[in-house]
Amino acid sequence: MNLSRKLFLGFIGIALLGIILFGYITYQTALETRSEELTKSTTDNAMQLASILEGSDPARVRQLLRNFQTRQQVLPYNLFIVDRQQAIIFNTLPNEIVAELTPPLLASDANHGHANLKETSLVWSSQSIPNSELTLYLLRQTEKSGFIPFLKHSGLPLVIASLILLWLAIWCAMFLSSLYRRLDQQRRELEFQKRHDSLTGLSNRNSLVEQTELRLERSLPKGECIALLIIDIKRLKEINDTLGHYAGDALLCLIAERLNSVIRENDILARIVSNEFAILLDRISEESVVATTTRIQETLSDGYEIEGHEFYLGASIGVALYPEHALDAINLIRHGEMAMYAAKRIGADITIYDETHKTSTLEQLKLVSDLRTDLENKNIQLYFQPKVNLDNGQAVSLEALARWEHPDHGYIATSRFIHIAENTGLINQLTYWVMEQALKCSQQLQQQGQSLNVAINLSMWNLQDLELVEYLQSLIDKYNVEPSRITLEITETAMMVNHKRALHTLHRLHELGIVLSIDDFGTGYSSMTYLKQLPLGEVKIDKSFIKSMHKQPDDSSMVRAIIDLAHDLGLTVVGEGVESREIAEMLRELGCDQGQGSYYADAMPFEALLGWLERFNQPTRE
Structure with a gap:
């Protein structure tokens, strides 16, 4: 009762x-x-x-x-x-x-x-x-x-008074009972909110700590462990910024449903931060941990549809094991987070904790702060790598590449600091800076009689920026550069977030007269789809095919097929990763239009580029 x-x-x-x-x-x-x-x-x-x-x-x-x-x-x-x-x-x-x-x-x-x-x-x-x-x-x-006599004289009034009192008692009892039920319901709701995420209904961080402590108190059978997975959902912030938090919330609920469908009944799923989830795999072998984590990664990588928009998200997963990596819940969660940050830093899907992640996480936090500071102080450098016409050996285009020289760590790998910029919302600021510097240098080259195209790389998040086209138009007017002299390079992953908006942005850029190029072509499953959908003017064959084409007949056949297909569609073809004269000649014989790689020149500052152009762009090149 x-x-x-x-x-x-x-x-x-x-x-x-x-x-x-x-x-x-x-x-x-x-x-x-x-x-x-x-x-x-x-x-x-x-x-x-x-x-x-x-x-x-x-x-x-x-x-x-x-x-x-x-x-x-x-x-x-x-x-x-x-x-x-x-x-x-x-x-x-x-x-x-x-x-x-x-x-x-x-x-x-x-x-x-x-x-x-x-x-x-x-x-x-x-x-x-x-x-x-x-x-x-x-x-x-x-x-x-x-x-x-008492009943004769007082019985009826007493009965009436008793019935009235009983009615009042029943009414008060019902009122108090209803009041108690409401108060008890509010208490349960407050208790639930204290221990659960209000959006997804999953356990929150406090509840995860409590439940983890309870699981750790039990003895484990031999050969089994407890695994904590910290899952960071990539690109969620940009989706919130682009479509609003309602779409982001709907996406989080879909992610929670998918994660719930993967784990076992006795496992624990929690949402610990805005875009981070945690899964506690109870009594599991280390081999099963790897299999389960891989299955989670595959489940999250499938497309999502929100408000008519299709999204493809990624995830960085950090794994910490009990008792190998920690003996209490707090440190187990902390080490799982360190492993997750390490996965984000190196671009890996899954990373298992080790002691080096402690220092790496602190280093990562400092790099984020330093990148923000150097962007604000314009301490990023711009390098250029030439693209060469394979028929006449003349440089016809320059790819603008950002370089960051850290005062303590020297040059930071481009993929690493671009990854940091994308995850911290600095990518638009960085891209705007690269665009202005590239068009400024292009204007100087025109004034010196050098008619070279300039290529600029775009992130998938740049295509979600509503101000990108207007900003680029203002730079074109400011530096008086022909739009046809500008090439914007995108990768296949650029279409994975809000496909419709990205496609709309690319069509607007195309209408300005700007050349659009697919970078690293051939490495994604949807390459052919993009050739059909996008208003492209150029295709860059990924260097993984180019480097080994003189040794692997299959790669050579693949390169030939890409070149023929691109030419049939009226596209210019660029071969990346040209490191020798032999590869350059093979590409020219296959009909490739341009080559880019260390055989011609590595990326260099603008001042060094000017000297290189004077030496390289001669009537003939032996």
């Missing part, structure tokens, strides 16, 4: 007890009142009768009382009269009753009271007859219990 029902029944029980107590008190009060009334009435009658008998001798008393009794036929009371010697001179009671009553009444110092017989209860009053030596005792009979 729940507390609400107990409260209801208890209140009704108290009400019934109150009714009984009320009835008893009322009954006792009625008895006392009736007794007082009878006593007073008897006393008054005794005084009246004594007044009538004033000054009478015993004989006259007997005569008067017999006459009075004859006229009244039935007296409403009984009486007896005694003289100074307490001898009875007149009596209306049976002799046996008088014999039983007389001794206690005559011995009493009171002038009124109650006397109880076996079947009768009497109220008596004594009164001395004035101017006489006689004493009058008047007795009035009443029912012993008085309950029947």
Whole structure:
């Protein structure tokens, strides 16, 4: 029986007890009142009768009382009269009753009271007859219990009052029971909110810590462990910034559903931060941890559709094991987070914790802060790598590449700091800076008579930027650069976030006259789809095919097929990773239009590029 029902029944029980107590008190009060009334009435009658008998001798008393009794036929009371010697001179009671009553009444110092017989209860009053030596005792009979008269006079009002009290008690009990249920529901809701995420309904960080501690207290079978997975969902912030938090929230709920579908019933799924989830795999072998983590990664990589937009998200997963990596919940979670940050830093899908991640995480935080500072202070450098026409050997285009020289760590790998910029929302600021510097250098080259195209790389998040096209148009007007001299390079992953918006942005750029290029072509599953959908002008074959084409016939065939397909679609073809004359010649024979790689030149600062162009762009190159 729940507390609400107990409260209801208890209140009704108290009400019934109150009714009984009320009835008893009322009954006792009625008895006392009736007794007082009878006593007073008897006393008054005794005084009246004594007044009538004033000054009478015993004989006259007997005569008067017999006459009075004859006229009244039935007296409403009984009486007896005694003289100074307490001898009875007149009596209306049976002799046996008088014999039983007389001794206690005559011995009493009171002038009124109650006397109880076996079947009768009497109220008596004594009164001395004035101017006489006689004493009058008047007795009035009443029912012993008085309950029947009480019911006759007070029963109906008492029943009505009891019913009203009972109705009020039931109403109050129902009100209090309902109030308790509401308060209890609010308490449960507050308790749930304290331990769960309000959006997805999953456990929160506090609940995860508590449940993890409970699991760690149990002994583990040999060969099993407890694994904690920290999952960071990539690109969620940019989706919030692009489509709003409603779309981001809907996406988080879909992610929670997918994760729930992968784990076992005894595992724990929690949302610990805005875009981070945690999964506790209980009593599992290390081999199963790897298999489960891989399955989670595959599940998350499938497309999501929100508000008519299709998204492809990635995830960085950090893994920490008990008892290998930590012996308590707090450190297990902390080490899982360190492993996750390490996975983000190196671009890995899954990383298992090791001790080096402690220092790596601190280093990562400092790099984020330093990158922000250097972007604001314009301490990033811009390098250029030429693209060469394979037919005449002349440089025809330059790819602008950002370089970051850290004061403590030297040059940071481009993939690493670009990854940092994408994950911290700095990518648009970085891209805007690269665009302006590249077009500024292009203007200087034009002024020196060098008609070279300039290529700029775009991140997938740049294509979600609503101000990108207008900003680029303002730079074109500012530096007076022909839009056809600008190439914007995108990778296949650029279309994985809000495909429709990315496609719209690319079409607007194409309408400006800008050349669009697919970078690293051939490495993604949707390469052919992009050739059909996007307004492209150029294709860059990934260097993984180019480097080994002189050794691997399959790669050479793949390169030939890409070149032929691109030419059939009217696209310019660029081969990346040209590191030798042999590869350059093979590409030229296959019909490739341009080559780019260390055989011609590595990326270099603008000042070094000017000298290189003077040496390289001669009428012929041996």
